[in-house]
Amino acid sequence: xxxIHMKVEGLLFDPRSGMYILLxxxxxxxxxxxIWIGKPEADSIALALGRVVTPRPLTHDLIKxxxxxxNVKITKxxxxxxxxxxxxxxxxGIDQNGEIEIDSRPSDAVAIxxxxxxxxxxxxxVLEARKADELEExxxxxxxxxxxxxx
Numbered sequence: 001x002x003x004i005h006m007k008v009e010g011l012l013f014d015p016r017s018g019m020y021i022l023l024x025x026x027x028x029x030x031x032x033x034x035i036w037i038g039k040p041e042a043d044s045i046a047l048a049l050g051r052v053v054t055p056r057p058l059t060h061d062l063i064k065x066x067x068x069x070x071n072v073k074i075t076k077x078x079x080x081x082x083x084x085x086x087x088x089x090x091x092x093g094i095d096q097n098g099e100i101e102i103d104s105r106p107s108d109a110v111a112i113x114x115x116x117x118x119x120x121x122x123x124x125x126v127l128e129a130r131k132a133d134e135l136e137e138x139x140x141x142x143x144x145x146x147x148x149x150x151x
Contacts, residue, residue, distance in 0.1 A: 003078060003121040004031060008049060008114060011042050022107060024079075024120065031127050033079070035087055041107035048114040060111040067116075071095060077109040079122040082129055 009025035009032070020042035024033040037045075044060045057065060067074055072095045079089045089109040091102040104112075113120050 002124040004029070004124055004127060006031075006033065006079075006120045006122050008045065008110065008120070011046055022110060024110075024122065033122055033127060033130060035079075035106050037107035041105075041111055044111045045107070045114060048111060060108065060115060063108075063112055064115045067093065067112075072100065074112065074116045074118050076119045076121055077104070077113045079106050079109070079120075079126055081123065082126050087126070 005027040006024040007027050009023040012021045012023060014021050014036065017036060019036045020039060022035045022037050022042065022045065024035070026032070040059075044058055047054065047058070048060070054061070072093045074091060074093045076092045077089055078092065079087055081088045087106045089104045089106040091104050091109050091112060093100045093102070110120060
């Protein structure tokens with residue numbers, strides 16, 4: 001399985017679905033992966049990207065704090081597959097017993113990754129599957145006015 005290194009390119013609001021799009025961009029290439037996510041996860045990612053400190057820990061801050069207290073070092077997150085238009089991800093870490101993998105939604109995994117500053121990867125098969133999707137055509141035809149305010 002070949003992993004493609006990605007970064008968060010941005011968060012966009014999709015007025016058609018009322019959801020947000022987490023846009024991942026290949027670090028050393030031109031592949032992109034848009035993932036539709038909910039508002040709470042989009043807000044959490046935006047706060048972390050903006051390095052905004054909240055008075056009390058939000059859910060993803062809490063998860064980060066739990067990992068730290070349990071001496072689990074997160075090493076990377078990987079978006080592993082897409083099944084029936086649902087993406088799956090794994091949070092990879094190391095504890096005193098060795099490597100661990102934790103099943104996660106991609107939006108939660110990315111929200112944690114941006115907090116602990118670890119790389120984001122996508123399985124090459126996921127990008128290949130998405131390329132065949134009609135979504136590619138939809139994205140090509142988007143205009144800036146199709147989106148609401150960009151976070």
